[in-house]
Amino acid sequence: MAKNPVPDHVPPEMVRDFSLFTSPGMSPTPNGDPHAAVACVHAGPPIFYSPLNTRDGRGTWVITRASDQRRVLQDTETFSSHRNIFASALGESWPMIPLELDPPSHGAFRSLLNPLLSPKRVSVLEPAVRERAIRLIDGIAASGTSCDVMKDFAFPFTVHIFLHLLGLPDDRIDTFVGWARDLLHGDDTKRPPAARTIVSFIDELAAARREDLVDDFMTFIVQAQVEGRRLTKQEVRGVGVLVFVAGLDTVAAAIGFDLAYLARNLKDQELLRSEPNRIVLAAEELLRAYPTVQLIRVATKDIDFEGAPIRKGDYVSCATMIANRDPTEFECPNTVDLAREDNRHATFGYGPHRCLGSHLARREIVIGLEEWLSRIPAFRIKNGTAPITSGGHVFGIENLILDWS
Amino acid sequence: MRIIVQNAKCQGHARCAAHAPHIFKLDDAGYILPGNIQVVEGEELTASRGVRSCPERALEIDGEPSSTG
Numbered sequence: 084m085a086k087n088p089v090p091d092h093v094p095p096e097m098v099r100d101f102s103l104f105t106s107p108g109m110s111p112t113p114n115g116d117p118h119a120a121v122a123c124v125h126a127g128p129p130i131f132y133s134p135l136n137t138r139d140g141r142g143t144w145v146i147t148r149a150s151d152q153r154r155v156l157q158d159t160e161t162f163s164s165h166r167n168i169f170a171s172a173l174g175e176s177w178p179m180i181p182l183e184l185d186p187p188s189h190g191a192f193r194s195l196l197n198p199l200l201s202p203k204r205v206s207v208l209e210p211a212v213r214e215r216a217i218r219l220i221d222g223i224a225a226s227g228t229s230c231d232v233m234k235d236f237a238f239p240f241t242v243h244i245f246l247h248l249l250g251l252p253d254d255r256i257d258t259f260v261g262w263a264r265d266l267l268h269g270d271d272t273k274r275p276p277a278a279r280t281i282v283s284f285i286d287e288l289a290a291a292r293r294e295d296l297v298d299d300f301m302t303f304i305v306q307a308q309v310e311g312r313r314l315t316k317q318e319v320r321g322v323g324v325l326v327f328v329a330g331l332d333t334v335a336a337a338i339g340f341d342l343a344y345l346a347r348n349l350k351d352q353e354l355l356r357s358e359p360n361r362i363v364l365a366a367e368e369l370l371r372a373y374p375t376v377q378l379i380r381v382a383t384k385d386i387d388f389e390g391a392p393i394r395k396g397d398y399v400s401c402a403t404m405i406a407n408r409d410p411t412e413f414e415c416p417n418t419v420d421l422a423r424e425d426n427r428h429a430t431f432g433y434g435p436h437r438c439l440g441s442h443l444a445r446r447e448i449v450i451g452l453e454e455w456l457s458r459i460p461a462f463r464i465k466n467g468t469a470p471i472t473s474g475g476h477v478f479g480i481e482n483l484i485l486d487w488s
Numbered sequence: 489m490r491i492i493v494q495n496a497k498c499q500g501h502a503r504c505a506a507h508a509p510h511i512f513k514l515d516d517a518g519y520i521l522p523g524n525i526q527v528v529e530g531e532e533l534t535a536s537r538g539v540r541s542c543p544e545r546a547l548e549i550d551g552e553p554s555s556t557g
Contacts (some may be wrong), residue, residue: 150517153543153544199520201516201517201518427541428543431501433499442518
């Protein structure tokens with residue numbers, strides 16, 4: 084990863100050696116705890132400059148307080164979400180929609196998509212989600228007393244639901260997960276071809292649906308209207324790519340971190356198993372403790388922010404994992420307290436770009452935990468194995484082998 | 489007890505409605521309906537849980553100092 088120099092306007096004393104990509108515990112680590120590793124920033128200043136805090140080697144300002152992250156993410160005039168993060172990997176320039184559009188143009192697309200993933204709509208999807216969880220877990224329980232929970236449950240569960248939503252056949256799960264892995268966790272040689280593959284796939288899918296209308300997401304998008312007109316091909320691509328990328332591995336990772344926590348904390352596991360009505364509240368605490376994404380904004384003008392000279396064009400990082408461990412926001416933030424009530428976590432972001440899929444994500448996590456705990460007896464990390472955690476743009480966990488023999 | 493609703497701040501997290509759908513009513517897109525909310529007697533605890541769950545600080549109990557940030 085090429086390192087860019089610290090810009091001249093950044094005072095040297097505001098620079099900290101910190102990165103979600105390169106700091107200790109961020110590269111793949113056996114039995115790692117990347118969320119705890121980044122929480123160390125709270126011993127320092129509320130804002131600092133990190134020279135190497137994006138995948139392309141650019142630096143960012145890092146906002147450590149939850150209240151300041153709210154200020155940044157709610158103020159879309161000063162802090163733009165228009166980064167072309169995906170297209171720039173291809174040397175192109177087009178926004179993922181609606182994430183990389185700012186108000187007011189953001190609003191029309193957001194209004195178009197909100198009903199597809201609203202709380203009401205998600206409650207309609209719930210029986211299919213639960214049925215999928217039960218089928219997978221029953222299969223695992225019938226075949227032995229241990230499993231690789233990411234491969235055998237978390238990915239097939241969440242990716243299937245997402246494919247179902249898009250109207251895609253689920254016999255390509257492994258292919259899609261592979262693309263997402265190369266894109267989100269791969270190196271500079273893997274990312275551009277993965278991005279290219281995903282763009283071609285979305286473009287072809289949109290073209291097919293224009294030819295032949297069926298009852299699925301992409302058909303809805305190619306037929307939809309914003310501001311009294313059809314979406315352009317590039318807009319269709321922008322929506323399709325975002326939904327594809329956002330839905331592929333974030334929820335699976337969340338379920339993985341949650342089950343890893345429960346595997347190591349048998350009392351909490353038993354509490355939720357014997358009193359399943361606690362799972363909804365507990366899931367919020369697990370969402371707080373183990374969020375998966377860093378949100379980045381671009382300053383649209385010069386602004387002095389809590390003593391930091393942010394200049395137009397600077398990247399500003401609002402890492403959800405940092406906000407969620409802010410001691411001025413949460414009592415004992417590094418303790419997982421499944422009965423925690425005051426829990427206004429930042430996991431789905433703040434402001435107009437609040438995660439569009441958050442309602443579905445929540446239900447998948449709650450249903451996944453409910454069905455797992457009711458069908459699998461007391462489970463631990465299998466002796467002699469170690470889950471591998473990683474930081475980066477999306478935090479992840481792999482090789483999570485659970486054992487209930 | 490009365491809850492002040494700042495619609496401009498609501499971003500559709502719907503965590504208030506998860507605590508008490510009968511108190512915090514949402515539109516079809518999942519955002520809170522306009523208008524302050526008068527809470528009936530006996531519902532204060534559930535209502536205050538809903539208020540305290542809003543990540544955007546869009547809800548406020550009338551008479552309480554507004555949360556900063």
